[in-house]
Amino acid sequence: MIDQDVLERVLSGATATGADFAEVYAEDKRSTSAGLDDGRIEQVTSGRDQGAGIRVIADETTGFAYTSDLSEAGLAAAAAAAATAAKQGGGGVKTVGLKLSEQHRPNTIVHNPDSIAKARKVELLNRMNDAARSYGPEIVQVSAGYGDSTKRVIVANSDGVFADDEIIRTLLRINAVATADGGMQTGYQSMGHTVGFEIFDTVDVEELAREAARQAVTKLAARPAPSGEMPVVIKHGTGGVLFHEACGHGLEADHIQKGASVYAGKVGKQVANPLVTLVDDGTMPGEWGTLGIDDEGQRTQRNVLIEDGILTDYMWDFLRSRKDGRPQSGNGRRQSYQHLPMVRMTNTFVMNGPDDPDDVIASTPNGVYVAKLGGGSVNTASGDFVFGMTEAYLIENGTITEPLRDGNLIGNGPKVLQDIDMLANDFSMGSPGTCGKDGQGVPVGDGQPTLRVKALTVGGTAA
Amino acid sequence: MSINDTTAELQALADRVVEQAGSGEQIEAFVSRGGETEVRVYEGEVEHFVSAQAEGIGIRVVKNGRTGFAYAGTLDESAVHDVLGEARDNVEFGTIDEWAGLAKPDGVAPTEQALWNDALANFATDRKIDLAKELERLASGVDPRVRVDDANYADAWGEAAVASTAGIRQSGRENGCYVSVSTLADEGEGDDAETQTGFGFSVGKSPDEFDLDRAAQEASDRATRLLGAVKPASKRVTVVLDPFVTAQFLGVISSTLNGEAVVKGRSLFADRLGDQVASAGVTLVDDPTNPKAYTSTDVDGEGLAARRNVLIEGGVLKRFVHNSYSARRAETVSTGNATRGGFAGTPGVGCLALSLEPGVRSQAEIVAGIEDGLLVQQMQGLHSGVNPISGDFSTGAAGLLIVNGEVGAPVREFTIASTLQRMLLDIVEVGGDIEWLPMSAAGMSLVISDITMSGN
Numbered sequence: 001m002i003d004q005d006v007l008e009r010v011l012s013g014a015t016a017t018g019a020d021f022a023e024v025y026a027e028d029k030r031s032t033s034a035g036l037d038d039g040r041i042e043q044v045t046s047g048r049d050q051g052a053g054i055r056v057i058a059d060e061t062t063g064f065a066y067t068s069d070l071s072e073a074g075l076a077a078a079a080a081a082a083a084t085a086a087k088q089g090g091g092g093v094k095t096v097g098l099k100l101s102e103q104h105r106p107n108t109i110v111h112n113p114d115s116i117a118k119a120r121k122v123e124l125l126n127r128m129n130d131a132a133r134s135y136g137p138e139i140v141q142v143s144a145g146y147g148d149s150t151k152r153v154i155v156a157n158s159d160g161v162f163a164d165d166e167i168i169r170t171l172l173r174i175n176a177v178a179t180a181d182g183g184m185q186t187g188y189q190s191m192g193h194t195v196g197f198e199i200f201d202t203v204d205v206e207e208l209a210r211e212a213a214r215q216a217v218t219k220l221a222a223r224p225a226p227s228g229e230m231p232v233v234i235k236h237g238t239g240g241v242l243f244h245e246a247c248g249h250g251l252e253a254d255h256i257q258k259g260a261s262v263y264a265g266k267v268g269k270q271v272a273n274p275l276v277t278l279v280d281d282g283t284m285p286g287e288w289g290t291l292g293i294d295d296e297g298q299r300t301q302r303n304v305l306i307e308d309g310i311l312t313d314y315m316w317d318f319l320r321s322r323k324d325g326r327p328q329s330g331n332g333r334r335q336s337y338q339h340l341p342m343v344r345m346t347n348t349f350v351m352n353g354p355d356d357p358d359d360v361i362a363s364t365p366n367g368v369y370v371a372k373l374g375g376g377s378v379n380t381a382s383g384d385f386v387f388g389m390t391e392a393y394l395i396e397n398g399t400i401t402e403p404l405r406d407g408n409l410i411g412n413g414p415k416v417l418q419d420i421d422m423l424a425n426d427f428s429m430g431s432p433g434t435c436g437k438d439g440q441g442v443p444v445g446d447g448q449p450t451l452r453v454k455a456l457t458v459g460g461t462a463a
Numbered sequence: 464m465s466i467n468d469t470t471a472e473l474q475a476l477a478d479r480v481v482e483q484a485g486s487g488e489q490i491e492a493f494v495s496r497g498g499e500t501e502v503r504v505y506e507g508e509v510e511h512f513v514s515a516q517a518e519g520i521g522i523r524v525v526k527n528g529r530t531g532f533a534y535a536g537t538l539d540e541s542a543v544h545d546v547l548g549e550a551r552d553n554v555e556f557g558t559i560d561e562w563a564g565l566a567k568p569d570g571v572a573p574t575e576q577a578l579w580n581d582a583l584a585n586f587a588t589d590r591k592i593d594l595a596k597e598l599e600r601l602a603s604g605v606d607p608r609v610r611v612d613d614a615n616y617a618d619a620w621g622e623a624a625v626a627s628t629a630g631i632r633q634s635g636r637e638n639g640c641y642v643s644v645s646t647l648a649d650e651g652e653g654d655d656a657e658t659q660t661g662f663g664f665s666v667g668k669s670p671d672e673f674d675l676d677r678a679a680q681e682a683s684d685r686a687t688r689l690l691g692a693v694k695p696a697s698k699r700v701t702v703v704l705d706p707f708v709t710a711q712f713l714g715v716i717s718s719t720l721n722g723e724a725v726v727k728g729r730s731l732f733a734d735r736l737g738d739q740v741a742s743a744g745v746t747l748v749d750d751p752t753n754p755k756a757y758t759s760t761d762v763d764g765e766g767l768a769a770r771r772n773v774l775i776e777g778g779v780l781k782r783f784v785h786n787s788y789s790a791r792r793a794e795t796v797s798t799g800n801a802t803r804g805g806f807a808g809t810p811g812v813g814c815l816a817l818s819l820e821p822g823v824r825s826q827a828e829i830v831a832g833i834e835d836g837l838l839v840q841q842m843q844g845l846h847s848g849v850n851p852i853s854g855d856f857s858t859g860a861a862g863l864l865i866v867n868g869e870v871g872a873p874v875r876e877f878t879i880a881s882t883l884q885r886m887l888l889d890i891v892e893v894g895g896d897i898e899w900l901p902m903s904a905a906g907m908s909l910v911i912s913d914i915t916m917s918g919n
Contacts (some may be wrong), residue, residue, distance in 0.1 A: 034556065037727060037795050038728075039558075040557075040559075040560050041556060041557050041558040042530065042557065042558075042560070043530045043531060043532050043553070043809065044531055044553035044556045045532045045533065045534070045553065045559065045809075046532075046533040046534075046546075046549040046550070046552075046553060047533070047534050047535070047537065047807060048535040048537075048542065048545075048546075049533070049535075049536040049807075050536060050537065051517070051536060058510075060505075060508050060510065061508060061509045061510065061512070061514050062510065062511040062512070063511070063514075064511060064512070064513045064514075064515070065513070065514050066515040066517070067515070068518065068519075068536050068537045069537075081514050081515070082514075085512035085513070085514050086512070087509065090720070116553075118553070118555075118556050119556060122556045140728055141727060141728045141729060143727075164805055169854035177728065177729060177852060179728075183731065183853060183854065184729075184731060184852050184853055185852075185853050186850060186852050186853060219853075225880075226856070227697050227878075227880065227915050227917035228697045228917050228918070228919070229918075229919060238523070240569055258505075258612055258647075259610075259658075260612050260647055260658070260660075262598070264503070313584070338515065338524045340511060340513065340516060374846075374847045374848075375844075375846050375847040376844065376847055377843055377844050377846075377847070379660055381647055381657060381659065381660045382657070382659055382660065382689075382875070384843070384859065384861075384876050385843075385859075386844030386847060386848065386858070386859035386877060386878075387844070387847055387874040388844060388846075388847030388848045388857075390850075392753070405853065405855045406848070406850045406853065406855040406857070407654050407848055407855065407857035407878070407880060408844045408847060408848030408857040408858055408859055408876050408878050409878075410843075410844075410859040410876055410877065410879075410917075411876070412876055418633045457694075457876065457877060457878060457917055457918060458878075458917065459857040459858070459859070459877075459878025459879075459917045460849060460857065460880055460915070460917065461857075461880045461881060461882075461915040
């Protein structure tokens with residue numbers, strides 16, 4: 001994409017105003033997507049995004065500029081703009097010597113999606129449409145989407161870091177609408193992996209579609225969700241978003257350093273029930289949040305954040321580690337070359353506990369069983385967070401009974417972590433997610449075994 | 464519409480693409496370029512300063528009822544050539560759709576708008592930094608319990624041109640700016656320590672329209688007013704939504720009035736034109752020609768004139784919003800509501816500048832008449848707890864209890880729930896305190912009865 005000697009000259013030039021640090025992040029991304037709605041393939045889209053973001057840091061001030069022009073002249077112009085935007089520093093021009101790091105590729109790619117005919121991609125959507133519609137006469141509408149992308153990335157900085165990565169993604173999603181006298185209901189399923197088209201040798205796309213249809217049809221008979229505090233059991237592989245919101249964001253070092261997190265100053269302290277061990281791991285093969293390097297050129301790794309309920313560490317990027325004088329953790333990420341990196345999660349999950357999943361339900365006299373969660377959000381300073389339930393049931397006398405209509409659950413992160421009183425041994429990863437922070441979206445994964453929170457507020461309308 | 468040389472270049476590029484259409488081929492080219500400056504200040508120093516610009520092209524090709532699309536984030540001549548080739552290739556994989564096609568000029572003249580401000584375009588960098596620093600200083604000074612998480616100045620400009628074989632040819636440019644500040648308010652020590660957050664902002668066509676004092680005051684008030692908040696008991700209440708919350712609520716309602724959702728059977732109001740869907744005092748208008756709207760515009764995403772559309776009048780459902788595709792399917796005409804996120808996407812449908820027709824009373828007057836209620840100042844999780852297809856509505860909330868006509872104790876960590884269908888019918892009053900916010904809807908106080916509040 002860009003030659004090493006060009007990068008060295010651009011980085012050296014970027015420090016001409018005396019900056020401490022300069023960095024080039026360049027990407028070349030090709031994508032294909034296809035959308036089906038109302039029985040038709042509406043459109044296939046091809047996309048090309050290419051450019052570089054240049055960051056120059058002097059003292060505490062970061063200057064940033066980006067360009068879609070990857071020629072030496074284009075890069076030099078962006079570097080000059082970034083250097084002007086940073087403060088004038090006291091250092092001299094840096095001579096930058098780069099040595100390419102050994103490649104880190106957690107994923108094995110068999111069939112790059114670019115090598116697959118578009119007709120085969122479109123066929124997946126037609127198969128899903130047929131499968132969802134044949135689930136039952138209640139299914140009145142189906143939309144489905146396919147997407148793949150190949151992103152090549154280079155990161156080089158004035159400290160000599162020089163690394164590259166190639167990230168391949170494949171994604172499918174389906175939305176089904178069912179109707180009956182009581183109105184319309186929806187079902188949604190998705191799957192996304194950082195692997196090639198070979199994923200469809202093992203994923204049953206018809207089953208994914210039927211699952212979305214089943215969810216919509218099931219909810220036609222749903223009653224309003226209850227209102228108030230009660231025990232909530234969350235099915236394995238669907239509730240990782242709970243930890244993403246309840247504590248993940250609060251463990252990002254940028255929030256910690258600004259005193260904007262309820263977890264600031266809590267390392268070494270008991271922040272969760274001793275059952276809970278929470279990990280963020282950017283190296284899990286094939287998962288949606290997996291990367292070889294983070295977007296600052298740092299090799300991704302497995303970071304244990306909470307161990308047996310004790311807070312062990314936060315997540316770190318370049319700026320925040322520099323300030324605290326400690327190593328980075330491979331959590332510096334950005335949406336694209338047009339964005340500054342910041343501390344972000346990768347694949348965040350809770351490890352298995354001791355309980356049998358059936359026992360978790362059987363030992364809950366009354367409460368709510370959540371079979372599928374939607375999105376969520378958190379206020380890291382107060383710890384209050386919400387997340388949506390898109391498939392849920394009542395638990396009565398230790399048994400799952402009636403389906404419930406959609407609603408939000410609300411809780412406070414530190415309290416909910418302490419209130420997790422049962423954790424099963426059926427861990428699985430969940431659906432692909434997009435995490436939003438400060439206007440940037442990045443792909444993340446999450447996972448968890450079946451678990452129980454002894455008290456969460458369910459936001460329904462029924463008494 | 465103001466045309467300058469660079470905008471004219473974009474139009475010429477779009478024209479050149481469209482000229483390459485073969486027989487039986489419809490082509491639309493959308494070309495845009497934009498730039499931004501963003502300054503973030505923390506503790507009196509610039510934390511980051513972003514200055515950049517980007518450009519790109521999206522090309523849509525329709526042939527024999529099939530549609531294909533491609534885009535690239537560059538205007539490089541060879542890339543543009545590749546994009547056209549890819550879009551043509553993609554046509555082959557679309558399903559034949561009798562309604563597929565591009566917008567045709569409909570003779571409606573765009574309303575002139577002052578979307579470009581030279582003073583902003585020439586505004587000095589140093590002064591942008593000063594504004595962010597000044598806002599940080601003001602927000603820190605309102606209340607000793609308040610500190611600033613970050614203070615920001617941002618501006619952006621964009622120019623775009625669209626051309627098509629159907630005869631659409633439009634170009635224009637616009638710019639705008641805002642300042643914003645995020646605050647933290649702390650109270651208590653040790654295990655009782657509590658932090659709440661707030662924000663304030665001010666938007667303008669140029670920086671001289673900013674009201675920094677008000678932004679600072681609001682950011683401070685929003686953070687401090689929730690200190691000491693407790694989780695309330697569950698009950699049914701009448702709620703008063705703050706203007707900002709009302710604007711978010713209208714954003715949710717707008718997706719049920721979307722013509723694309725209607726023709727594809729995804730709107731709960733699909734068969735309800737002419738029915739009473741809201742209480743009699745509710746008139747809902749989408750009017751991007753109103754220059755007071757933050758999202759005011761002269762043309763929509765397909766290059767048709769933006770226009771005023773009355774969607775609900777006296778509670779009766781009058782109209783859905785359409786782009787040219789959804790309009791053809793619904794056997795009506797486009798209402799000028801094509802939306803386009805940029806060169807990387809094809810036009811969708813959406814409301815552009817929604818507002819309820821305001822009432823007369825202030826929030827204080829409204830609250831004085833409520834015996835037992837809740838003033839909602841924040842909603843959390845609108846994207847996760849609201850299903851605009853089924854109508855189920857449930858969000859996290861924070862605010863102040865209303866007791867005997869006065870606002871009282873702050874409350875948080877609870878949800879409010881109902882259904883969209885019921886909430887529209889349960890609207891008791893629309894406040895007179897209309898405020899145009901930096902989103903595609905205006906806000907005002909809104910009173911809705913019979914909401915379930917879930918807490919302890």
